[in-house]
Amino acid sequence: MKSSLSIEAYLQLHPADLADRLQRLSTPEARAVLQQLPPATAAAVMAELEEEKAREMLGDLSNEQLSRLFRELPHHEAADLAADLPVERLGEAMSAMPPDDSTKVFQLLRYPEDTAGGIMNDRFITLRGQQTIQEAQELLRTRPEQDAGDISYLYVTDPNQKLQGIVSMRDLVFRRPERKLEEIMNRDVKFLWVDADQEEIARRFEHYHYMGLPVLERDGRLVGLVRASDVIQVAQAEATEDMQLMVGLSGEERALTPWRKSIGRRLPWLYVNLATAFLAASVVNLFEATIARWTVLAVFLPIVAGQGGNAGVQTLTIIIRDLALGEISAGDGRRALAKELMLGLMNGLSIGVVVGLGGYLWKGDWRLGLVVGIAMVLNMIAAALSGVLIPYGLKAIKIDPALASSIFLTTVTDVAGFFFFLGLAALGLKLLF
């Protein structure tokens, strides 16, 4: 895969595919290719690169190359790249742009990446309500095709750029040319506030099947457009982030991210996990005398803890994903908890009986079976409880419900599992022997 192609071969590729190729080259190799591409292609490729790679490549471009690149980029792509530039280079890049463009890029730069403002583009066409269909047609004819984006709507605003209604491309074809836009426009326009969170945006697009939504500042000014095709990327990124956060990853690591970069993100959570493991171990330690008298307990320790961890992660996964998708809200916590507790009890009984019997048959000791069976039931209930409470708790204190949640969960199921099992065993040693 690492073979470099000729520039001609690269130019045959779609910019997204070309970016994929560059992604796999070393940064100096990728930069060498980029510098040979025509500025428009180079700009399209830069817009498709992953953020980290794009940042590395920008860092090594000359000021002249940088300005040439920025002149070719759509405003929202320029803003995304500009966000990664050191301030002095940013000034350099922007000063080479026509003032009208650089103003727009600076405007977009104000919005956080994970909001409607960060996702939107400013490729939409605004008209005034007093304009006629014919005037609208003439105005459109003078605009380059890409200014209209792929959306089949035109936006009607007042002189302050406040959104008043939408007109479909269809209307331009079929309505009488002398009709005024304000007579035919649809005033019941769905929209996003510019500070809407991207997870919420993905939810709304999925729920209502929108193809695109206009984005408004809080004062009603139209500032951008979010398209369904952009939301696909957002939805995928959000899902990836949740999956990764759950297990103590950064949310942005890729399989081929160099290990030197990965280690700094993974190791801290592994140390957190280690600290919680020592906590669990200290529970075992409390009962060292019990284990010394009844060594077979050590054999069943991992079973009780492991089953609890597995069942708890099942609950956790469902709650985290449904919270992200808006399938459940804060108010559904009690119902979800009731369900999971019931499941924990029933699963616990089903597994507990088998484990208990297994323990009895394997070791020929009914007391062991009893202790391990009861501990299993109790730990499955603890697993259900923490599988619901951990994500809801994190959310309540405004932390991402996914964050390292499986690490917290297994802490609970390990500590509780060891405590139930060894505590019952200690009690059993007193009462049953």
Place this chain on the structure above:
Amino acid sequence: MKSSLSIEAYLQLHPADLADRLQRLSTPEARAVLQQLPPATAAAVMAELEEEKAREMLGDLSNEQLSRLFRELPHHEAADLAADLPVERLGEAMSAMPPDDSTKVFQLLRYPEDTAGGIMNDRFITLRGQQTIQEAQELLRTRPEQDAGDISYLYVTDPNQKLQGIVSMRDLVFRRPERKLEEIMNRDVKFLWVDADQEEIARRFEHYHYMGLPVLERDGRLVGLVRASDVIQVAQAEATEDMQLMVGLSGEERALTPWRKSIGRRLPWLYVNLATAFLAASVVNLFEATIARWTVLAVFLPIVAGQGGNAGVQTLTIIIRDLALGEISAGDGRRALAKELMLGLMNGLSIGVVVGLGGYLWKGDWRLGLVVGIAMVLNMIAAALSGVLIPYGLKAIKIDPALASSIFLTTVTDVAGFFFFLGLAALGLKLLF
């Protein structure tokens, strides 16, 4: 949330929101509401319900209600619902439809749910290349708005319905009315084969930012249209499925799925996990004599296994997600493995030193520290290895790489962890005491 609204209040809601409300009612309550809705609204709501709920509600409708519902549904929604009906009821529902519509529904029914054919709708407008812009405009004027969908393209086909090119709505506005479509159409059309897998479709839409793609039968006939807004739903469902499959869930469970339904799906994997836990326990059992002589080993057992499990699940999560997103291909396995092994070694050394020191300081026994430290390094490497090989292996035998993969992974890290740790301890007892 369970409070039933008046029908008037329900009718104020968007069908998607109304469906959400019904989803939370019991099936008889939900059916009672549905029966009071106008058929068009009822149909729109049914199309938004989750599959399972929709199936339950259909089951209790009278044949007359069923046919009224089906007459109102767009073809692709009718096909989705029809797929869940028993054959005799299907006949009933379809016979009430105009033959032209039922033929179209039957055509859509042939395609598997998770392919382009299953996702597409048939709301698109086809024209002939010999038609002029003016003729196209006139034809469009006679078609109801929803027939055009939200997409800004029209499709030019030959008499056999084979796709030849596309014309944008823009072209209809700006090109001279006497031009023929074949002169102005874009012939380089991107498309999906009807049997394309939905994961692949989500990848292509994300990669190329498509707003919609035509769907072709293998003979080149245009049979449908997939829109970016539909793909958002597909991408979310695929991500949910992967997250759930990883931990031994069905892929379709929701937080509020009744526990009686959930248990049948979760328990089997918990039993699999139990079997693997017994396997791990039997490794511990092999070394019972060692533990009896050196009880403190039991305290460190969960640390070695738990850290390995956690690190392994980090690797696993990244590989599974990147495979699903197409960030890595089958050919990247070796590079991914090299990275993870390096990370496993470095993380293992970092954690191993701390654990070893911790063991020494806590228990005042350098031999314990040495054994636990080395076991940790080895288990982290085993974790990295299995985190890559399990998903790639499942994929190689054509099973979803996510399927129960975290259960398989923790089996490896438990078994390997116990074996390394207790094996080294047994060796240590021989050599160091």
